[in-house]
Amino acid sequence: EPGKPRGRGRQVADANAEYLVLEPRQLAAKLKQLEAQMYQHARDLEFEKAAQVRDEMQALKLRSLASPI
Numbered sequence: 001e002p003g004k005p006r007g008r009g010r011q012v013a014d015a016n017a018e019y020l021v022l023e024p025r026q027l028a029a030k031l032k033q034l035e036a037q038m039y040q041h042a043r044d045l046e047f048e049k050a051a052q053v054r055d056e057m058q059a060l061k062l063r064s065l066a067s068p069i
Contacts, residue, residue: 022064027060027064030060031057031060031061034053034056034057034060035057037053038050038053038054038057041053
């Protein structure tokens, strides 16, 4: 479709797809990594980026709670 961004939504889905197959230990490590990244963005006064990472962490936690594992 002309004028419509191509592949943009797919990138988000692909980035989050890896979280669906994480074991609990891997999930905890990923959350710890994201938390460190979020705090680094906050220290660097990059509050929008910190908020994006925070939202990503929240979505990851919700998906892990809904997971049948």
